[in-house]
Amino acid sequence: xxxxxxxxxxxxxxxxxxxxxxxxxxxxxxxxxxxxxxxxxxxxxxxxxxxxxxxxxxxxxxxxxxxxxxxxxxxxxxxxxxxxxxxxxxxxxxxxxxxxxxxxxxxxxxxxxxxxxxxxxxxxxxxxxxxxxxxxxxxxxxxxxxxxxxxxxxxxxxxxxxxxxxxxxxxxxxxxxxxxxxxxxxxxxxxxxxxxxxxxxxxxxxxxxxxxxxxxxxxxxxxxxxxxxxxxxxxxxxxxxxxxxxxxxxxxxxxxxxxxxxxxxxxxxxxxxxxxxxxxxxxxxxxxxxxxxxxxxxxxxxxxxxxxxxxxxxxxxxxxxxxxxxxx
Amino acid sequence: xxxxxxxxxxxxxxxxxxxxxxxxxxxxxxxxxxxxxxxxxxxxxxxxxxxxxxxxxxxxxxxxxxxxxxxxxxxxxxxxxxxxxxxxxxxxxxxxxxxxxxxxxxxxxxxxxxxxxxxxxxxxxxxxxxxxxxxxxxxxxxxxxxxxxxxxxxxxxxxxxxxxxxxxxxxxxxxxxxxxxxxxxxxxxxxxxxxxxxxxxxxxxxxxxxxxxxxxxxxxxxxxxxxxxxxxxxx
Numbered sequence: 001x002x003x004x005x006x007x008x009x010x011x012x013x014x015x016x017x018x019x020x021x022x023x024x025x026x027x028x029x030x031x032x033x034x035x036x037x038x039x040x041x042x043x044x045x046x047x048x049x050x051x052x053x054x055x056x057x058x059x060x061x062x063x064x065x066x067x068x069x070x071x072x073x074x075x076x077x078x079x080x081x082x083x084x085x086x087x088x089x090x091x092x093x094x095x096x097x098x099x100x101x102x103x104x105x106x107x108x109x110x111x112x113x114x115x116x117x118x119x120x121x122x123x124x125x126x127x128x129x130x131x132x133x134x135x136x137x138x139x140x141x142x143x144x145x146x147x148x149x150x151x152x153x154x155x156x157x158x159x160x161x162x163x164x165x166x167x168x169x170x171x172x173x174x175x176x177x178x179x180x181x182x183x184x185x186x187x188x189x190x191x192x193x194x195x196x197x198x199x200x201x202x203x204x205x206x207x208x209x210x211x212x213x214x215x216x217x218x219x220x221x222x223x224x225x226x227x228x229x230x231x232x233x234x235x236x237x238x239x240x241x242x243x244x245x246x247x248x249x250x251x252x253x254x255x256x257x258x259x260x261x262x263x264x265x266x267x268x269x270x271x272x273x274x275x276x277x278x279x280x281x282x283x284x285x286x287x288x289x290x291x292x293x294x295x296x297x298x299x300x301x302x303x304x305x306x307x308x309x310x311x312x313x314x315x316x317x318x319x320x321x322x323x324x325x326x327x328x
Numbered sequence: 329x330x331x332x333x334x335x336x337x338x339x340x341x342x343x344x345x346x347x348x349x350x351x352x353x354x355x356x357x358x359x360x361x362x363x364x365x366x367x368x369x370x371x372x373x374x375x376x377x378x379x380x381x382x383x384x385x386x387x388x389x390x391x392x393x394x395x396x397x398x399x400x401x402x403x404x405x406x407x408x409x410x411x412x413x414x415x416x417x418x419x420x421x422x423x424x425x426x427x428x429x430x431x432x433x434x435x436x437x438x439x440x441x442x443x444x445x446x447x448x449x450x451x452x453x454x455x456x457x458x459x460x461x462x463x464x465x466x467x468x469x470x471x472x473x474x475x476x477x478x479x480x481x482x483x484x485x486x487x488x489x490x491x492x493x494x495x496x497x498x499x500x501x502x503x504x505x506x507x508x509x510x511x512x513x514x515x516x517x518x519x520x521x522x523x524x525x526x527x528x529x530x531x532x533x534x535x536x537x538x539x540x541x542x543x544x545x546x547x548x549x550x551x552x553x554x555x556x557x558x559x560x561x562x563x
Contacts, residue, residue, distance in 0.1 A: 213378055216377075216378060219430045221397065223397075
């Protein structure tokens with residue numbers, strides 16, 4: 001009996017240790033960047049954290065669907081792309097105010113995600129996870145084709161929510177949009193974490209992923225659980241695509257890279273873990289910007305894939321993930 | 329209370345249940361014994377909606393519940409303790425119990441807390457382990473947690489699937505004593521068990537299953553004395 005208790009405590013301690021280690025890694029990466037070239041280093045960190053926050057949001061979308069259904073949704077990046085393009089349509093083409101355009105764009109993408117779950121994923125009940133993953137790849141290709149048809153291939157510019165004038169800070173410049181990115185990401189992460197770890201419906205969704213039969217037997221509807229996961233992931237993805245659009249532009253093709261980066265961030269932090277998504281996203285963002293600064297910028301996209309390969313070799317469950325991947 | 333009428337279930341083309349009919353009387357402990365692969369677990373899983381029946385009916389308190397979704401069936405008062413316990417390994421004992429009360433998530437919290445205390449009274453070791461992750465519990469403790477979780481939905485009918493599996497004789501004795509206690513408090517129990525001896529000693533009425541069919545039925549005491557049952561299942 002004593003041994004059992006000991007084992008339980010040890011697992012907890014180990015998780016905490018890993019959490020602190022990950023935070024240390026983030027701090028180290030930031031310190032490294034800062035020490036490099038004075039104000040340029042600070043600039044890298046700010047830019048890296050901004051783009052890293054977006055990766056974190058996309059990674060969270062991957063994690064939510066994975067943690068609830070064990071499916072990896074390769075259309076996750078397309079949700080962000082659609083969010084950005086719809087924002088452009090509502091705010092720039094139709095001329096609606098930014099807040100209303102934001103709400104409308106998120107709503108449309110969320111409805112699309114939920115509709116896809118009901119129309120396709122739900123009907124494939126009993127199909128293998130691999131089959132479902134392939135269907136999401138097909139869905140992403142479809143969305144991209146339709147987006148290209150509607151908006152064409154040229155990137156579009158979206159006005160920042162609150163002014164474009166960069167703020168000066170210790171020699172580095174910060175665009176105001178970055179604060180929207182940081183704020184939104186922080187709030188979203190905290191809400192998602194609380195939902196999955198403190199509320200009964202959230203715990204029910206985790207249970208449905210880890211053990212669908214046992215979860216059904218206590219009354220969790222695995223079908224509702226999957227629908228909710230897709231809805232949340234689509235909403236988060238859309239919001240991520242919208243808030244980054246004023247900094248990075250938007251185009252029909254941007255979803256692919258964003259999706260892959262978000263996936264890399266999720267793998268790095270631990271697929272299925274919300275804190276892991278943030279840690280993974282921020283590390284990836286900063287490393288990428290540093291690479292772009294130190295080497296020809298074409299190399300920066302390689303960082304994400306190098307990270308996927310290294311993590312899968314060294315620590316397949318990611319920095320904060322548990323081997324069973326039940327946590328969100 | 330529960331009537332299963334000519335139920336047939338298939339896995340692909342393989343028929344796992346052949347016209348199985350059983351009756352569970354209110355307030356009874358009814359048991360289904362039989363060898364591995366006889367279809368006992370399939371029967372329970374069909375009753376609770378995890379597997380679809382091809383023919384036949386499941387009638388619970390006069391209502392047809394055949395092929396209803398499992399989450400609907402729990403709401404009606406049938407709770408199953410699955411084979412191999414299947415606790416939520418990554419969550420704490422307390423979280424497992426709260427999830428057991430999932431169907432009551434909009435009802436009175438105080439009542440749910442009281443039921444948790446009731447489970448702790450039945451299984452004091454769970455209270456000691458309240459904050460511990462369920463995956464780190466011993467087999468016996470996990471079985472207690474699985475039973476406690478099933479009780480948290482306030483069932484009228486408890487389905488138990490092989491509760492003795494992989495447990496030490498002493499632990500089995502103690503868990504079966506709890507089943508008897510629950511029965512005395514008015515809970516109806518349908519017990520599926522490979523260990524025919526302990527099952528028939530606990531139950532009022534018993535069925536013997538063989539290759540997907542009911543081979544024998546009768547009062548549990550009589551089945552215990554039955555020569556065929558003695559020879560094949562009691563050794």
